[in-house]
Amino acid sequence: MFLTRSQAKEFDRLVKPHLRMLYRFACRLTGNPDDAEDLVQEVMLKLYPKTQELREVEDLQPWLNRVLYRCFVDRSRREKRRHEQAFSDLGSDEDHNAFLDRFSGEGLGPLADMENDRARTMIHSALDELAPDQRALIVMYDVEGWPQDDIAEVLDVAPGTIKSRLSRCRARLREIILAKMEP
Amino acid sequence: MNCNQVITRIEDYCDASLGPEDRQAVAQHLDGCESCYRKVRAERRWRLMLAEPVSEPDSGFEQRMLQAAHGGGDARRRWTTPVVGAAMAACLVGGLFLGQWLPSGSEPSGAPVVGPVASQDVETVNLAFESGKALQDVTLTLELPPHAELASMPGERRISWQVNLEKGENRLALPLRTLFPGEGELVARVQHGNQTKTFRAAVGGTQRDG
Ligand SMILES: [Zn+2]
Numbered sequence: 001m002f003l004t005r006s007q008a009k010e011f012d013r014l015v016k017p018h019l020r021m022l023y024r025f026a027c028r029l030t031g032n033p034d035d036a037e038d039l040v041q042e043v044m045l046k047l048y049p050k051t052q053e054l055r056e057v058e059d060l061q062p063w064l065n066r067v068l069y070r071c072f073v074d075r076s077r078r079e080k081r082r083h084e085q086a087f088s089d090l091g092s093d094e095d096h097n098a099f100l101d102r103f104s105g106e107g108l109g110p111l112a113d114m115e116n117d118r119a120r121t122m123i124h125s126a127l128d129e130l131a132p133d134q135r136a137l138i139v140m141y142d143v144e145g146w147p148q149d150d151i152a153e154v155l156d157v158a159p160g161t162i163k164s165r166l167s168r169c170r171a172r173l174r175e176i177i178l179a180k181m182e183p
Numbered sequence: 184m185n186c187n188q189v190i191t192r193i194e195d196y197c198d199a200s201l202g203p204e205d206r207q208a209v210a211q212h213l214d215g216c217e218s219c220y221r222k223v224r225a226e227r228r229w230r231l232m233l234a235e236p237v238s239e240p241d242s243g244f245e246q247r248m249l250q251a252a253h254g255g256g257d258a259r260r261r262w263t264t265p266v267v268g269a270a271m272a273a274c275l276v277g278g279l280f281l282g283q284w285l286p287s288g289s290e291p292s293g294a295p296v297v298g299p300v301a302s303q304d305v306e307t308v309n310l311a312f313e314s315g316k317a318l319q320d321v322t323l324t325l326e327l328p329p330h331a332e333l334a335s336m337p338g339e340r341r342i343s344w345q346v347n348l349e350k351g352e353n354r355l356a357l358p359l360r361t362l363f364p365g366e367g368e369l370v371a372r373v374q375h376g377n378q379t380k381t382f383r384a385a386v387g388g389t390q391r392d393g
Pocket residue numbers: 185186187189212216218219220
């Protein structure tokens with residue numbers, strides 16, 4: 001909370017190299033640049049008083065990602081933009097199969113080969129409807145391709161649970177997309 | 184491997200997380216089964232669509248973020264608005280005179296710099312003051328009104344720090360989150376040895392810099 005000038009400089013030195021990476025993650029999570037910058041700024045406000053603590057962190061990148069993720073979840077909760085939805089435990093293989101048939105893009109049905117732009121828009125609006133933790137997981141694994149250990153650190157869960165969580169999130173996402181595809 | 188067995192493995196196949204034997208079996212099946220091959224392509228297609236290019240922030244981004252941390256609040260709004268004075272007047276704390284809190288000339292003195300600016304629901308009050316010499320083990324205690332909390336310490340009403348003051352400028356940044364509209368008083372106590380100074384400042388609720 002209380003920083004001397006040299007501590008303030010230390011803060012800059014520690015954090016600056018990671019700012020663009022944080023912005024990128026924030027963009028993925030929030031879905032737009034303005035919210036992303038607000039989110040990174042919130043993280044800065046939160047961390048500034050903790051410069052001492054920052055200095056002791058061995059690998060800052062995942063640590064910072066975790067702080068940003070927490071801020072994102074808190075913010076989503078406060079804004080109540082995303083309401084928690086109960087979803088079927090594990091999407092069944094039949095569901096997955098039905099989804100793939102409708103999404104194949106090779107003329108299996110009237111909606112199957114919708115043009116890419118429309119499909120993309122639909123997917124991103126579906127992603128926005130996911131609960132924040134689910135969205136974050138999809139972003140980290142499917143979009144950014146982070147290692148499972150890094151993802152586990154951000155989410156504060158055991159690395160061994162990532163794949164099953166991911167499966168559930170994807171199933172939920174497909175469920176939302178399918179609902180959007182219904183005529 | 185039949186079609187059903189392949190379908191249960193499509194996700195892992197696309198994640199490249201199948202064991203070598205399963206992977207080979209799926210690949211072999213795909214060679215001869217147009218329907219399953221199409222499903223694999225569909226799986227890849229929708230995953231690819233998740234990843235849109237992300238815009239890069241402009242060149243001033245880093246500076247803005249660090250400035251926000253130091254100065255408190257929203258650096259973007261901070262310097263671009265012509266009504267900074269009005270914005271400050273509308274902000275949380277009118278001024279905590281941390282300067283001049285110790286009597287002797289060799290002790291910290293000088294005018295505070297108060298730069299509170301609104302950012303979402305977190306409003307940061309930034310205090311800076313000059314200290315005539317370095318001081319060890321100064322205790323700083325803050326008491327917050329019920330409707331506000333420190334963004335970094337949610338739920339804490341009373342916070343104390345042991346701090347050392349450098350000779351020259353020292354800064355205190357308080358990211359305050361307004362929990363609900365209200366008025367109240369922020370109390371800051373600064374203690375060094377047997378000397379204590381108490382400062383009080385009104386903390387308003389909801390006014391924002393549009
Ligand atoms: Zn097949």
